[in-house]
Amino acid sequence: MSTHDAKAMRPPGAIDPPMPLAHHFDTAGQQAGSAKFGMWVFLATEVLMFSGLFLAYFIVRMLYPEMVLSSHELLDKTMGGINTVVLLTSSYTMAMGVRAAQLGDKKGLVRNLVLTIAFACVFLVVKYFEYTGKFSHGIFPGKYFNYAEAGAYAMEHGGHVLQGKPHIFFGLYFVMTGLHGVHVVVGIGVLVWVLMRAKKGQFGPRYYAPVENVGLYWHIVDLVWIFLFPLLYLVR
Amino acid sequence: MSNADDKDDLIFLNGQALQPEDVHEVYEHVSPQILYVKILGALFVLTGLTYAVSYLNLGPASLPVAMLVALAKASLVATFFMHLKGDEKYHTFVFVSSLLFVGIFFTFTMFDLNSRDRLSQEQGTFFQRQNDPSAGMPDRQPGLSPFVEGTAPALTPWQVEAGATPGDAAPASTEAPAADAAAEGAKPAAAKPAAAKPGAAPKGPAKPAGH
Numbered sequence: 001m002s003t004h005d006a007k008a009m010r011p012p013g014a015i016d017p018p019m020p021l022a023h024h025f026d027t028a029g030q031q032a033g034s035a036k037f038g039m040w041v042f043l044a045t046e047v048l049m050f051s052g053l054f055l056a057y058f059i060v061r062m063l064y065p066e067m068v069l070s071s072h073e074l075l076d077k078t079m080g081g082i083n084t085v086v087l088l089t090s091s092y093t094m095a096m097g098v099r100a101a102q103l104g105d106k107k108g109l110v111r112n113l114v115l116t117i118a119f120a121c122v123f124l125v126v127k128y129f130e131y132t133g134k135f136s137h138g139i140f141p142g143k144y145f146n147y148a149e150a151g152a153y154a155m156e157h158g159g160h161v162l163q164g165k166p167h168i169f170f171g172l173y174f175v176m177t178g179l180h181g182v183h184v185v186v187g188i189g190v191l192v193w194v195l196m197r198a199k200k201g202q203f204g205p206r207y208y209a210p211v212e213n214v215g216l217y218w219h220i221v222d223l224v225w226i227f228l229f230p231l232l233y234l235v236r
Numbered sequence: 237m238s239n240a241d242d243k244d245d246l247i248f249l250n251g252q253a254l255q256p257e258d259v260h261e262v263y264e265h266v267s268p269q270i271l272y273v274k275i276l277g278a279l280f281v282l283t284g285l286t287y288a289v290s291y292l293n294l295g296p297a298s299l300p301v302a303m304l305v306a307l308a309k310a311s312l313v314a315t316f317f318m319h320l321k322g323d324e325k326y327h328t329f330v331f332v333s334s335l336l337f338v339g340i341f342f343t344f345t346m347f348d349l350n351s352r353d354r355l356s357q358e359q360g361t362f363f364q365r366q367n368d369p370s371a372g373m374p375d376r377q378p379g380l381s382p383f384v385e386g387t388a389p390a391l392t393p394w395q396v397e398a399g400a401t402p403g404d405a406a407p408a409s410t411e412a413p414a415a416d417a418a419a420e421g422a423k424p425a426a427a428k429p430a431a432a433k434p435g436a437a438p439k440g441p442a443k444p445a446g447h
Binding site: 041089230 | 264265266267268269272273275276279280283286287289290293294295298299302303305306309310313314316317318319323324326327330331333334335337338341342345346349
Protein backbone atom coordinates (compact mmCIF):
# COMPACT_ATOMS: atom_id res chain seq x y z
CA MET A 1 0.00 0.00 0.00
CA SER A 2 1.36 3.32 -0.97
CA THR A 3 1.14 6.63 0.76
CA HIS A 4 -1.26 9.44 0.15
CA ASP A 5 1.34 11.38 -1.81
CA ALA A 6 -0.97 11.40 -4.80
CA LYS A 7 -3.38 13.70 -2.98
CA ALA A 8 -0.73 16.38 -2.60
CA MET A 9 0.06 16.16 -6.34
CA ARG A 10 -3.50 16.81 -7.46
CA PRO A 11 -3.86 19.98 -9.50
CA PRO A 12 -6.30 22.73 -8.54
CA GLY A 13 -9.77 21.89 -9.76
CA ALA A 14 -9.10 18.18 -9.76
CA ILE A 15 -12.19 16.07 -10.10
CA ASP A 16 -12.88 13.00 -7.98
CA PRO A 17 -16.00 11.29 -9.30
CA PRO A 18 -17.43 8.55 -7.09
CA MET A 19 -16.92 5.02 -8.13
CA PRO A 20 -19.59 2.35 -8.16
CA LEU A 21 -18.32 -0.50 -5.99
CA ALA A 22 -19.72 -3.86 -7.06
CA HIS A 23 -21.18 -5.84 -4.18
CA HIS A 24 -18.77 -8.73 -4.55
CA PHE A 25 -15.76 -6.51 -3.87
CA ASP A 26 -14.71 -5.28 -0.46
CA THR A 27 -12.74 -2.25 -1.52
CA ALA A 28 -12.25 -0.03 -4.54
CA GLY A 29 -8.62 -1.08 -4.61
CA GLN A 30 -9.63 -4.72 -4.85
CA GLN A 31 -12.07 -3.95 -7.65
CA ALA A 32 -9.51 -1.99 -9.64
CA GLY A 33 -6.91 -4.68 -9.00
CA SER A 34 -9.19 -7.39 -10.37
CA ALA A 35 -9.78 -5.46 -13.57
CA LYS A 36 -6.06 -4.95 -13.97
CA PHE A 37 -5.27 -8.60 -13.29
CA GLY A 38 -7.72 -9.63 -16.01
CA MET A 39 -6.02 -7.22 -18.38
CA TRP A 40 -2.61 -8.71 -17.62
CA VAL A 41 -3.90 -12.21 -18.38
CA PHE A 42 -5.17 -10.89 -21.72
CA LEU A 43 -1.79 -9.29 -22.40
CA ALA A 44 -0.14 -12.65 -21.72
CA THR A 45 -2.30 -14.21 -24.46
CA GLU A 46 -1.30 -11.37 -26.78
CA VAL A 47 2.37 -12.12 -26.14
CA LEU A 48 1.77 -15.79 -26.91
CA MET A 49 -0.10 -14.98 -30.12
CA PHE A 50 2.68 -12.77 -31.48
CA SER A 51 5.33 -15.26 -30.34
CA GLY A 52 4.15 -17.70 -33.02
CA LEU A 53 4.87 -15.14 -35.72
CA PHE A 54 8.22 -14.24 -34.20
CA LEU A 55 9.16 -17.90 -34.14
CA ALA A 56 8.18 -18.23 -37.81
CA TYR A 57 10.46 -15.28 -38.53
CA PHE A 58 13.39 -16.85 -36.67
CA ILE A 59 12.93 -20.18 -38.44
CA VAL A 60 12.81 -18.56 -41.88
CA ARG A 61 15.84 -16.47 -40.96
CA MET A 62 17.74 -19.56 -39.83
CA LEU A 63 16.87 -21.64 -42.89
CA TYR A 64 17.13 -18.92 -45.54
CA PRO A 65 19.54 -16.23 -44.30
CA GLU A 66 20.32 -14.76 -47.76
CA MET A 67 16.67 -14.46 -48.58
CA VAL A 68 15.93 -12.52 -45.40
CA LEU A 69 19.00 -10.31 -45.76
CA SER A 70 18.41 -9.38 -49.38
CA SER A 71 14.67 -8.88 -48.91
CA HIS A 72 14.85 -6.71 -45.83
CA GLU A 73 16.97 -4.20 -47.76
CA LEU A 74 13.79 -3.24 -49.60
CA LEU A 75 12.09 -2.05 -46.40
CA ASP A 76 12.27 1.64 -45.64
CA LYS A 77 14.35 2.04 -42.49
CA THR A 78 13.50 5.72 -42.22
CA MET A 79 9.76 5.13 -42.24
CA GLY A 80 10.18 2.30 -39.73
CA GLY A 81 12.29 4.56 -37.55
CA ILE A 82 9.73 7.38 -37.71
CA ASN A 83 7.02 4.94 -36.70
CA THR A 84 9.13 3.71 -33.79
CA VAL A 85 9.56 7.24 -32.49
CA VAL A 86 5.83 7.94 -33.02
CA LEU A 87 4.78 4.83 -31.10
CA LEU A 88 7.23 5.43 -28.24
CA THR A 89 5.96 9.00 -27.91
CA SER A 90 2.37 7.79 -27.95
CA SER A 91 3.26 5.37 -25.16
CA TYR A 92 4.60 8.33 -23.19
CA THR A 93 1.45 10.40 -23.71
CA MET A 94 -0.63 7.37 -22.72
CA ALA A 95 1.33 6.98 -19.50
CA MET A 96 0.88 10.70 -18.86
CA GLY A 97 -2.85 10.27 -19.48
CA VAL A 98 -3.09 7.54 -16.86
CA ARG A 99 -1.15 9.78 -14.48
CA ALA A 100 -3.58 12.64 -15.16
CA ALA A 101 -6.49 10.31 -14.42
CA GLN A 102 -4.83 9.25 -11.16
CA LEU A 103 -4.64 12.91 -10.16
CA GLY A 104 -8.16 13.82 -11.26
CA ASP A 105 -6.75 16.15 -13.91
CA LYS A 106 -9.55 15.97 -16.47
CA LYS A 107 -8.02 18.46 -18.89
CA GLY A 108 -4.69 16.68 -18.82
CA LEU A 109 -6.34 13.31 -19.36
CA VAL A 110 -8.34 14.50 -22.37
CA ARG A 111 -5.30 16.25 -23.85
CA ASN A 112 -3.07 13.18 -23.50
CA LEU A 113 -5.71 10.84 -24.89
CA VAL A 114 -6.18 13.08 -27.93
CA LEU A 115 -2.41 13.16 -28.44
CA THR A 116 -2.18 9.38 -28.17
CA ILE A 117 -4.94 8.92 -30.74
CA ALA A 118 -3.24 11.44 -33.03
CA PHE A 119 0.08 9.58 -32.82
CA ALA A 120 -1.71 6.30 -33.52
CA CYS A 121 -3.20 7.84 -36.65
CA VAL A 122 0.21 9.14 -37.73
CA PHE A 123 1.54 5.60 -37.32
CA LEU A 124 -1.19 4.23 -39.58
CA VAL A 125 -0.66 6.93 -42.20
CA VAL A 126 3.06 6.14 -42.37
CA LYS A 127 2.18 2.46 -42.58
CA TYR A 128 -0.23 3.22 -45.45
CA PHE A 129 2.52 4.92 -47.43
CA GLU A 130 4.88 2.03 -46.71
CA TYR A 131 2.37 -0.57 -47.86
CA THR A 132 1.37 1.30 -51.04
CA GLY A 133 5.04 1.85 -51.81
CA LYS A 134 5.62 -1.89 -51.59
CA PHE A 135 2.52 -2.72 -53.64
CA SER A 136 3.54 -0.34 -56.42
CA HIS A 137 6.73 -2.38 -56.90
CA GLY A 138 4.97 -5.71 -57.06
CA ILE A 139 5.79 -6.61 -53.48
CA PHE A 140 2.69 -8.41 -52.36
CA PRO A 141 2.36 -11.14 -49.76
CA GLY A 142 2.57 -14.80 -50.72
CA LYS A 143 1.53 -15.94 -54.16
CA TYR A 144 0.73 -12.41 -55.34
CA PHE A 145 4.40 -11.48 -55.12
CA ASN A 146 5.67 -10.24 -58.49
CA TYR A 147 9.22 -11.53 -58.82
CA ALA A 148 10.03 -9.59 -61.96
CA GLU A 149 8.94 -6.19 -60.67
CA ALA A 150 10.37 -6.72 -57.21
CA GLY A 151 13.67 -7.96 -58.63
CA ALA A 152 13.95 -4.95 -60.91
CA TYR A 153 13.13 -2.68 -57.98
CA ALA A 154 15.82 -4.32 -55.86
CA MET A 155 18.34 -3.69 -58.63
CA GLU A 156 17.44 -0.02 -58.94
CA HIS A 157 16.95 0.52 -55.22
CA GLY A 158 20.03 -1.01 -53.68
CA GLY A 159 21.72 -2.59 -56.66
CA HIS A 160 21.45 -6.04 -55.21
CA VAL A 161 19.99 -9.32 -56.28
CA LEU A 162 16.95 -10.65 -54.48
CA GLN A 163 17.95 -14.04 -53.17
CA GLY A 164 15.87 -17.14 -52.82
CA LYS A 165 12.17 -16.80 -52.26
CA PRO A 166 11.52 -13.24 -51.13
CA HIS A 167 7.77 -13.76 -51.11
CA ILE A 168 8.20 -15.79 -47.91
CA PHE A 169 9.92 -12.92 -46.17
CA PHE A 170 7.34 -10.41 -47.36
CA GLY A 171 4.54 -12.76 -46.37
CA LEU A 172 5.94 -12.64 -42.85
CA TYR A 173 6.44 -8.89 -43.08
CA PHE A 174 2.86 -8.22 -44.11
CA VAL A 175 1.33 -10.63 -41.60
CA MET A 176 3.40 -9.39 -38.67
CA THR A 177 3.04 -5.68 -39.36
CA GLY A 178 -0.56 -6.23 -40.48
CA LEU A 179 -1.58 -7.96 -37.26
CA HIS A 180 0.22 -5.23 -35.36
CA GLY A 181 -1.62 -2.63 -37.45
CA VAL A 182 -4.95 -4.27 -36.59
CA HIS A 183 -3.99 -3.88 -32.95
CA VAL A 184 -3.30 -0.19 -33.54
CA VAL A 185 -6.75 0.23 -35.15
CA VAL A 186 -8.41 -1.53 -32.22
CA GLY A 187 -6.34 0.64 -29.89
CA ILE A 188 -7.67 3.79 -31.56
CA GLY A 189 -11.19 2.44 -31.05
CA VAL A 190 -10.83 1.83 -27.33
CA LEU A 191 -8.93 5.09 -26.89
CA VAL A 192 -11.82 7.01 -28.47
CA TRP A 193 -14.20 5.22 -26.09
CA VAL A 194 -12.09 6.19 -23.08
CA LEU A 195 -11.77 9.73 -24.43
CA MET A 196 -15.54 10.11 -24.67
CA ARG A 197 -15.95 8.92 -21.09
CA ALA A 198 -13.11 11.14 -19.92
CA LYS A 199 -14.80 14.17 -21.44
CA LYS A 200 -17.85 13.40 -19.32
CA GLY A 201 -15.63 13.57 -16.24
CA GLN A 202 -16.11 9.93 -15.33
CA PHE A 203 -12.51 9.20 -14.35
CA GLY A 204 -10.74 10.34 -11.22
CA PRO A 205 -8.36 9.16 -8.50
CA ARG A 206 -10.86 6.61 -7.25
CA TYR A 207 -11.89 5.23 -10.62
CA TYR A 208 -9.60 5.05 -13.62
CA ALA A 209 -9.40 1.32 -14.32
CA PRO A 210 -10.55 1.68 -17.97
CA VAL A 211 -7.88 4.31 -18.62
CA GLU A 212 -5.24 2.17 -16.98
CA ASN A 213 -6.26 -0.98 -18.86
CA VAL A 214 -6.46 0.71 -22.24
CA GLY A 215 -3.05 2.13 -21.42
CA LEU A 216 -1.69 -1.35 -20.70
CA TYR A 217 -3.05 -2.53 -24.06
CA TRP A 218 -1.48 0.41 -25.82
CA HIS A 219 1.89 -0.28 -24.21
CA ILE A 220 1.84 -3.92 -25.33
CA VAL A 221 1.22 -2.72 -28.90
CA ASP A 222 4.31 -0.58 -28.42
CA LEU A 223 6.25 -3.54 -26.98
CA VAL A 224 5.50 -5.68 -30.03
CA TRP A 225 6.71 -2.92 -32.35
CA ILE A 226 9.91 -2.55 -30.30
CA PHE A 227 10.79 -6.09 -31.39
CA LEU A 228 9.29 -5.95 -34.88
CA PHE A 229 11.26 -2.89 -35.92
CA PRO A 230 14.83 -4.18 -35.50
CA LEU A 231 13.95 -7.70 -36.67
CA LEU A 232 12.24 -6.69 -39.91
CA TYR A 233 13.92 -3.41 -40.80
CA LEU A 234 17.38 -3.31 -39.24
CA VAL A 235 18.98 -6.64 -38.46
CA ARG A 236 21.51 -7.92 -40.96
CA MET B 237 -20.43 -1.47 0.03
CA SER B 238 -22.09 -3.66 2.59
CA ASN B 239 -19.24 -4.04 5.02
CA ALA B 240 -17.94 -0.54 4.73
CA ASP B 241 -20.68 1.05 6.78
CA ASP B 242 -20.29 -1.32 9.66
CA LYS B 243 -17.32 -0.23 11.74
CA ASP B 244 -17.20 -3.50 13.63
CA ASP B 245 -16.29 -5.41 10.49
CA LEU B 246 -12.71 -4.59 9.70
CA ILE B 247 -11.58 -4.95 6.13
CA PHE B 248 -8.07 -6.05 5.47
CA LEU B 249 -5.98 -5.21 2.45
CA ASN B 250 -2.48 -6.63 2.16
CA GLY B 251 -2.53 -7.57 5.82
CA GLN B 252 -3.50 -4.14 7.11
CA ALA B 253 -6.85 -3.16 8.48
CA LEU B 254 -8.47 -0.37 6.49
CA GLN B 255 -10.22 2.63 7.91
CA PRO B 256 -13.81 2.89 6.68
CA GLU B 257 -12.99 5.94 4.56
CA ASP B 258 -10.11 4.04 2.96
CA VAL B 259 -12.44 1.49 1.43
CA HIS B 260 -13.22 3.77 -1.47
CA GLU B 261 -9.65 4.78 -2.11
CA VAL B 262 -7.44 3.20 -4.75
CA TYR B 263 -3.93 3.04 -3.42
CA GLU B 264 -1.58 3.38 -6.29
CA HIS B 265 1.70 5.12 -6.52
CA VAL B 266 1.65 8.14 -8.80
CA SER B 267 4.98 8.64 -10.53
CA PRO B 268 6.33 12.15 -11.05
CA GLN B 269 6.21 13.47 -14.60
CA ILE B 270 9.99 13.81 -14.80
CA LEU B 271 10.30 10.02 -14.51
CA TYR B 272 8.18 9.49 -17.63
CA VAL B 273 10.18 12.12 -19.52
CA LYS B 274 13.43 10.39 -18.56
CA ILE B 275 12.11 7.00 -19.66
CA LEU B 276 11.02 8.43 -23.01
CA GLY B 277 14.48 9.94 -23.45
CA ALA B 278 16.11 6.61 -22.67
CA LEU B 279 13.83 4.88 -25.19
CA PHE B 280 14.83 7.36 -27.90
CA VAL B 281 18.52 6.86 -27.12
CA LEU B 282 18.14 3.09 -27.32
CA THR B 283 16.25 3.38 -30.61
CA GLY B 284 19.11 5.45 -32.01
CA LEU B 285 21.50 2.78 -30.73
CA THR B 286 19.64 0.00 -32.57
CA TYR B 287 19.66 2.14 -35.69
CA ALA B 288 23.40 2.82 -35.42
CA VAL B 289 24.27 -0.80 -34.65
CA SER B 290 22.49 -1.92 -37.82
CA TYR B 291 25.06 0.02 -39.88
CA LEU B 292 28.06 -1.47 -38.08
CA ASN B 293 27.91 -4.82 -39.87
CA LEU B 294 28.45 -6.85 -36.75
CA GLY B 295 27.76 -10.01 -38.68
CA PRO B 296 26.44 -12.87 -36.57
CA ALA B 297 26.51 -10.67 -33.45
CA SER B 298 24.03 -8.19 -34.88
CA LEU B 299 20.96 -10.25 -34.00
CA PRO B 300 21.81 -10.78 -30.29
CA VAL B 301 22.85 -7.14 -29.93
CA ALA B 302 19.64 -5.86 -31.52
CA MET B 303 17.60 -8.22 -29.36
CA LEU B 304 19.38 -7.09 -26.20
CA VAL B 305 18.67 -3.44 -26.98
CA ALA B 306 15.03 -4.27 -27.77
CA LEU B 307 14.82 -6.20 -24.50
CA ALA B 308 16.15 -3.19 -22.61
CA LYS B 309 13.54 -0.96 -24.25
CA ALA B 310 10.77 -3.44 -23.54
CA SER B 311 11.83 -3.68 -19.89
CA LEU B 312 11.71 0.10 -19.54
CA VAL B 313 8.22 0.25 -21.03
CA ALA B 314 6.94 -2.66 -18.93
CA THR B 315 8.52 -1.48 -15.68
CA PHE B 316 7.62 2.20 -15.77
CA PHE B 317 4.94 2.89 -18.39
CA MET B 318 3.02 -0.26 -17.49
CA HIS B 319 3.65 0.33 -13.79
CA LEU B 320 4.97 -3.13 -13.07
CA LYS B 321 7.24 -1.41 -10.58
CA GLY B 322 5.23 -0.58 -7.50
CA ASP B 323 2.35 -2.70 -8.74
CA GLU B 324 1.26 -6.02 -7.34
CA LYS B 325 3.95 -8.62 -7.92
CA TYR B 326 1.34 -10.99 -9.25
CA HIS B 327 1.01 -8.95 -12.45
CA THR B 328 4.74 -9.29 -13.04
CA PHE B 329 4.39 -13.00 -12.42
CA VAL B 330 1.64 -13.32 -15.04
CA PHE B 331 3.63 -11.37 -17.61
CA VAL B 332 6.95 -13.13 -16.98
CA SER B 333 5.28 -16.54 -17.02
CA SER B 334 3.97 -15.80 -20.51
CA LEU B 335 7.55 -15.02 -21.56
CA LEU B 336 8.66 -18.27 -19.95
CA PHE B 337 6.22 -20.20 -22.11
CA VAL B 338 7.39 -18.32 -25.18
CA GLY B 339 10.90 -19.47 -24.27
CA ILE B 340 9.77 -23.09 -24.04
CA PHE B 341 7.95 -22.75 -27.37
CA PHE B 342 11.05 -21.34 -29.11
CA THR B 343 13.56 -23.72 -27.52
CA PHE B 344 11.74 -26.92 -28.32
CA THR B 345 10.98 -25.86 -31.87
CA MET B 346 14.65 -25.07 -32.40
CA PHE B 347 15.63 -28.46 -30.95
CA ASP B 348 13.32 -30.08 -33.45
CA LEU B 349 14.64 -28.08 -36.40
CA ASN B 350 18.26 -28.72 -35.52
CA SER B 351 17.85 -32.46 -35.16
CA ARG B 352 15.56 -32.90 -38.14
CA ASP B 353 18.22 -32.93 -40.85
CA ARG B 354 20.08 -35.81 -39.25
CA LEU B 355 16.90 -37.81 -38.73
CA SER B 356 15.75 -37.17 -42.27
CA GLN B 357 19.10 -38.30 -43.54
CA GLU B 358 18.96 -41.52 -41.56
CA GLN B 359 15.48 -42.30 -42.75
CA GLY B 360 16.02 -41.10 -46.28
CA THR B 361 13.12 -38.74 -45.93
CA PHE B 362 12.82 -35.84 -48.30
CA PHE B 363 10.53 -32.95 -47.83
CA GLN B 364 9.46 -29.78 -49.47
CA ARG B 365 12.69 -27.87 -49.10
CA GLN B 366 14.22 -30.05 -51.77
CA ASN B 367 12.13 -28.24 -54.33
CA ASP B 368 13.42 -24.94 -53.08
CA PRO B 369 17.14 -25.41 -53.42
CA SER B 370 17.99 -21.81 -54.20
CA ALA B 371 16.81 -20.56 -50.85
CA GLY B 372 20.00 -20.53 -48.88
CA MET B 373 20.44 -24.22 -48.29
CA PRO B 374 24.05 -24.54 -49.48
CA ASP B 375 25.29 -22.48 -46.57
CA ARG B 376 23.52 -24.45 -43.98
CA GLN B 377 25.54 -27.18 -42.33
CA PRO B 378 27.03 -28.70 -45.44
CA GLY B 379 27.31 -32.43 -45.13
CA LEU B 380 24.43 -32.72 -42.74
CA SER B 381 21.68 -31.93 -45.14
CA PRO B 382 20.72 -34.54 -47.72
CA PHE B 383 19.65 -31.76 -50.07
CA VAL B 384 23.01 -30.20 -50.62
CA GLU B 385 24.84 -33.10 -52.12
CA GLY B 386 23.86 -33.72 -55.66
CA THR B 387 21.15 -31.08 -55.62
CA ALA B 388 21.73 -27.97 -57.61
CA PRO B 389 20.62 -24.62 -56.30
CA ALA B 390 18.46 -23.17 -59.05
CA LEU B 391 19.10 -19.66 -60.27
CA THR B 392 16.77 -16.88 -59.35
CA PRO B 393 15.15 -15.02 -62.24
CA TRP B 394 17.56 -12.14 -61.68
CA GLN B 395 20.58 -14.32 -61.90
CA VAL B 396 19.18 -15.66 -65.14
CA GLU B 397 18.63 -12.13 -66.37
CA ALA B 398 22.13 -11.20 -65.37
CA GLY B 399 23.48 -13.78 -67.77
CA ALA B 400 24.38 -16.41 -65.27
CA THR B 401 23.96 -20.03 -66.18
CA PRO B 402 22.78 -22.90 -64.05
CA GLY B 403 26.35 -24.10 -63.93
CA ASP B 404 27.27 -21.00 -61.95
CA ALA B 405 25.43 -22.14 -58.92
CA ALA B 406 25.93 -25.87 -59.03
CA PRO B 407 25.96 -28.87 -61.40
CA ALA B 408 22.46 -29.02 -62.81
CA SER B 409 18.92 -28.39 -61.84
CA THR B 410 15.63 -28.93 -63.49
CA GLU B 411 13.51 -28.14 -60.48
CA ALA B 412 12.67 -24.46 -60.58
CA PRO B 413 9.10 -24.08 -61.76
CA ALA B 414 8.44 -20.84 -59.90
CA ALA B 415 11.64 -19.31 -61.15
CA ASP B 416 10.87 -20.25 -64.74
CA ALA B 417 7.38 -18.84 -64.58
CA ALA B 418 8.61 -15.61 -63.11
CA ALA B 419 11.48 -15.31 -65.54
CA GLU B 420 9.06 -15.01 -68.43
CA GLY B 421 7.81 -11.75 -67.05
CA ALA B 422 11.20 -10.45 -66.02
CA LYS B 423 12.12 -7.03 -67.24
CA PRO B 424 15.38 -6.26 -68.98
CA ALA B 425 15.94 -3.56 -66.37
CA ALA B 426 17.09 -6.27 -64.03
CA ALA B 427 19.78 -7.32 -66.42
CA LYS B 428 22.82 -5.97 -64.69
CA PRO B 429 25.87 -8.07 -64.00
CA ALA B 430 25.23 -9.86 -60.77
CA ALA B 431 28.90 -10.38 -60.20
CA ALA B 432 29.38 -6.65 -59.60
CA LYS B 433 27.31 -6.71 -56.45
CA PRO B 434 29.51 -6.52 -53.41
CA GLY B 435 26.76 -7.05 -50.87
CA ALA B 436 25.26 -10.04 -52.60
CA ALA B 437 25.18 -13.25 -50.66
CA PRO B 438 27.57 -16.07 -51.56
CA LYS B 439 27.05 -17.59 -54.96
CA GLY B 440 28.91 -20.05 -57.08
CA PRO B 441 32.05 -19.03 -58.93
CA ALA B 442 31.30 -16.30 -61.44
CA LYS B 443 31.57 -17.23 -65.09
CA PRO B 444 31.41 -14.99 -68.12
CA ALA B 445 27.97 -14.46 -69.56
CA GLY B 446 27.08 -16.56 -72.53
CA HIS B 447 28.79 -19.63 -71.14
